[in-house]
Amino acid sequence: MWLKNTGKEIRRTFRLLRIFAAQHLKKLMEYKIDFITGAVAFLVDQVVNLTFLTIIFGNVAHLQGWSYYEMLFIYGFSLFPKGIDHLFCDNLWNVGYWIIRKGEFDKYLTRPINPLLTVTVEVFQVDAFGELVVGIALMLLSVSHLSLPFVWYDIPLALIAVLFGTLIYTSLKIIFASIAFWVKQSGHLVEMVYNMNGFSQYPTRIYSSVVRNAVTYVIPFAFTAFYPASYLLRHESPLFCIGGTVAAGSVLFAVGLLIWNKGLTAYESAGS
């Protein structure tokens, strides 16, 4: 009985997701220029960072043992979890910035679907295509210049790493956006934590031990890019590199759901 109901529930959720997606596509066709501006903006942002990387490698042959194309691979990999989270979960920023503060969260509570799911799928942020396109281009470019120690199961492992890497981004956003349930506004906190993702794109060996431990065990952004990429590039410990990503993503997601659900009970609407 319980199983039957869950099945029904999941089917209903997917039907709703399809309806939401259709709405987004209609909006996309309506505002073509907006879509292009946003996507180009994120694309150019990546190009600026890559120019920096290229100029650096004009001066050195390797960075702590990592070659230019290996760095491009790590950078490209980092854009997948980042971009996918950006594409599907962008509205979590607004939860932290104003949805709760203005009392607009009420509407999600009155709907017969999970509020976290609804608020998340409400925005389909096409700007993220800017990041994803650069990510794909970098992967193709770097792989053609490297000889990877490739075995067939690297593909499913890479997909798993992207999935759980995305979950790291999303869960951190859920955790820090949830704080707004108590303090009304926490967008700047989300921003502060989110900005630490810059640490994910470089070999962790370049950092001091405090920073290295922080980006590995506290705000584990290193598991969204550097660690999984170093498995794919050099087959370094899959247990740590891929397993760590899965563990970090799962733990953070569990913590995120816990805090979010606690926050829902603490939510009180705005006065007017």
Next chain:
Amino acid sequence: MKKFLKTYLPFTRAGMQSATAYRVNFLAWFMGDIMYCLVMYYVWRAVFASSGQSSFNGFTMTDMTVFLFISNITRYITESDGSYDVGEEIRDGNIAMRLIKPVSFDMTFLFTELGFKILTFLMIFVPMVIGVEIYKSIAFGKVMFHIGTFAAYMLSLVMSYLFSFYMNVCFGFMAFFLKNLWGFNMLKGSILRFVSGAVIPLALLPDTLRQVLEWLPFSTQVYTPAMIYMEKYVGWELAFRLGIQALWVTGFCLLSQLILSAAMRHVTVQGG
């Protein structure tokens, strides 16, 4: 002059009050910038270690560290939201309320933003500069602070802010043609970050690119003040660079007035 100040200082006071209300946001945004500086610091440290060289085009690791933090605080304090604010007001029609009052359109924006800048100056700029000076004293083994250099830097900083303000007013009028202001501003931001010399010292770029960027006005926003602070520009070169800055400020000020008067004839505001 007295009447001028009496008219516009209340705008500054209002700006300061709203800045005080959002001070936590400022700190959080700035923390994001600090994270970025930290990542760059480690990357440069690894570059210096991997190359075995002690300087690149006259930049030692100590120079690089000072440049990173000073260029970032310079960018942070001279950044202007003018383009976003002007754009938003054109879109929602609030610009009409500004136009019917006996005050100058751009001065109201300037003086309001000044309020924000005073608070940023006290809360973020002063502690940062003290931090950098302490770092320099430790690195060089003696106090390196020169009041003359600092005065030149402050003069350069004021011009850099005015330049950025008027340039942004010019950009703000793009709102007539664009809907996605957010995307457009992000696009502008990432390009500016690079061409203003905030990402990488222009001295480290390939020659042609460096010369182009040095002659473009945008490098006067970050690169010129930072180089003055670091005493890389002295004597006649210092006077020359300050003169160039003054020219660009005047140029963009005039351009913004031209665009303003042309645009005012075309503003149509719907409804009330």
